[in-house]
Amino acid sequence: MGVLDGKVVLVTGGGNGIGKETALLAAREGAKVVVNDLGGGLSGGDEGDAGPAEKVAAEIRTAGGEAVSNSDSVTDMRAVEGMIEQAKDTFGGLDAIVNPAGILRDTMFHKMSEDDWDKVIDVHLRGSFNVTRAAVELFREQEHGAFVLFTSTSGLIGNIGQANYAAAKMGIVGLSRIVAMEGERKNVRSNVIAPFAWTRMIASIPVKDEAGAQRVERMKNGMRADQVAQLAVALCADKAKDVSGQIFGVRGNEVVLFDQPRPVKSVARLEGWDPESLLDQCMPAMKADFTDMGATASVFPYDPI
Numbered sequence: 361m362g363v364l365d366g367k368v369v370l371v372t373g374g375g376n377g378i379g380k381e382t383a384l385l386a387a388r389e390g391a392k393v394v395v396n397d398l399g400g401g402l403s404g405g406d407e408g409d410a411g412p413a414e415k416v417a418a419e420i421r422t423a424g425g426e427a428v429s430n431s432d433s434v435t436d437m438r439a440v441e442g443m444i445e446q447a448k449d450t451f452g453g454l455d456a457i458v459n460p461a462g463i464l465r466d467t468m469f470h471k472m473s474e475d476d477w478d479k480v481i482d483v484h485l486r487g488s489f490n491v492t493r494a495a496v497e498l499f500r501e502q503e504h505g506a507f508v509l510f511t512s513t514s515g516l517i518g519n520i521g522q523a524n525y526a527a528a529k530m531g532i533v534g535l536s537r538i539v540a541m542e543g544e545r546k547n548v549r550s551n552v553i554a555p556f557a558w559t560r561m562i563a564s565i566p567v568k569d570e571a572g573a574q575r576v577e578r579m580k581n582g583m584r585a586d587q588v589a590q591l592a593v594a595l596c597a598d599k600a601k602d603v604s605g606q607i608f609g610v611r612g613n614e615v616v617l618f619d620q621p622r623p624v625k626s627v628a629r630l631e632g633w634d635p636e637s638l639l640d641q642c643m644p645a646m647k648a649d650f651t652d653m654g655a656t657a658s659v660f661p662y663d664p665i
Contacts, residue, residue, distance in 0.1 A: 362389030363597040368451040370394040370443055372434050372491060373461030375412025378510075378555055381589035382458050383416050387425035389593055392451040393417070396430040396443055396461070426451065434461050434487035440494045454498060456506040456596035459491045460555070469523040477524045484528035485535075492539055492550070500546040506596045507550040509536050511607065513656040516554055516618060520655060529554075533607060537620075540605035549604035551595050554618065555588040556611040556664065582612045582664035591615060612664030625649045 369386045373379035375397030383395045397413035413429035420427035428450050432439035447454040463483045465476040488509050499505025514522045515529035532552060539550040558580045588610045594600060595608075609616035627645045629637060652658075 362391075363599060364456075364593065365390035367391045367455040367596065368394070368447050368453050369596055370396060370447055370454060370457045370491075370495075372396045372443075372457070372459045372487070374416055375399060378460040378557060378585045378588045378592070379458070380412075380416050381586040382460065382592045383427070384420065385586070385589045385593045386458075386596070387420040387423070387427060389597075391456075391596075392426040393420060393428075394430055394443060394447045394450070395420070395427055396432065396434070398433050398461070399431055434459070434490055435482045437490045437494065440490040443491075444494050444498065453502070454495060455504065456508070457491050457495055458508040458592050458596065459488055460510045460592075461487055462510070464522075464525060466521045466525070468521055472523060480524040481528050481531075484525070485531040488532045488535055492535065496539065496543070496548065499548045500543065504547045504598075505543075505549070506600070507536065507539060507548075508592050508595045509550065509552045511536075511552040511554045513554050513556075513609070513659070516607070517654075517656045517659050537605055544604065547601065549595075549600070551604060551606045551608065553588065553591060553595075554607065554609040554616075555585075556583045556609065556660075557585045557588050558583060584612075587612060611660065614665045 364386055367386075367390065369383075369391040371379050371383040371386065371393060374383040374393075374395035379395075379397065383393050387393050395413045395417045397416070399412045413431050417427040417429040428446065430443050430446055432442060434440055444454055461483065463480060465480050467473075467476055492507055492509070495505065495507075509532050510529075511533050512525065512529040513519070515526040515533070518526065536550040536552045539548070543549065591608060591610050595603060607618040607620060609618060625646055627642050629641065633642065
């Protein structure tokens with residue numbers, strides 16, 4: 361018996377990395393799986409290849425599970441609607457979507473092209489909109505359904521050279537929150553995961569110094585895609601029916617629950633503010649509570665557990 365017995369799950373980006381591990385684990389936990397992967401490169405600039413998705417689907421079938429493949433792009437709403445129909449036609453329904461599909465086009469913001477911006481926003485943020493919008497009415501009608509979307513500490517905390525990626529990933533946090541709030545009465549759940557894992561996407565980030573090289577080694581040895589998949593699959597299960605609207609992180613064997621923006625301090629002035637008083641009184645009063653400019657590594661400086 362698995363936690364997803366009788367469920368149908370669509371996994372995007374299922375040909376590699378976290379998506380692949382999630383598809384394989386979902387099948388082992390009893391789900392029938394639609395494995396989607398465009399089969400393109402990390403920068404999103406090529407035509408794609410049906411091979412990676414079918415290879416994972418074939419591996420599931422060889423192990424005795426049920427799976428079909430799909431090589432369409434999450435950036436195309438009609439194609440995503442086709443994925444939903446494929447799940448319904450092949451397996452009789454759909455219960456959950458896990459959406460780790462993504463690309464990177466890292467560069468300093470002052471050197472970033474419009475194309476670098478648009479491509480990353482399209483795959484991550486538009487892709488997340490497409491998979492949620494295409495399925496949400498079905499989930500509401502059947503009064504159950506789970507979305508597992510993916511954010512990043514590049515957005516939650518910040519990493520230099522990833523303005524496009526960070527903006528998309530923070531947009532996904534907002535999207536997931538509203539989908540969860542609006543879906544609560546219909547048992548439609550949405551959560552996001554910020555993964556720490558060695559994948560081909562992470563491997564593409566240039567290593568520029570010794571500290572970066574050490575971080576890479578920690579990720580290779582202690583933070584694996586299959587560890588992230590455990591939480592992604594768990595969030596699709598009926599036992600997680602009370603878990604929605606949350607931001608999680610997975611770092612090795614550590615599961616992190618992130619806070620969400622709430623007021624940390626307020627300063628009032630009865631006579632109202634003007635620019636000078638804001639600079640002389642308000643900002644100094646709040647400065648001790650400002651969030652520092654440290655990147656992800658400064659918030660998680662310790663080795664993975």
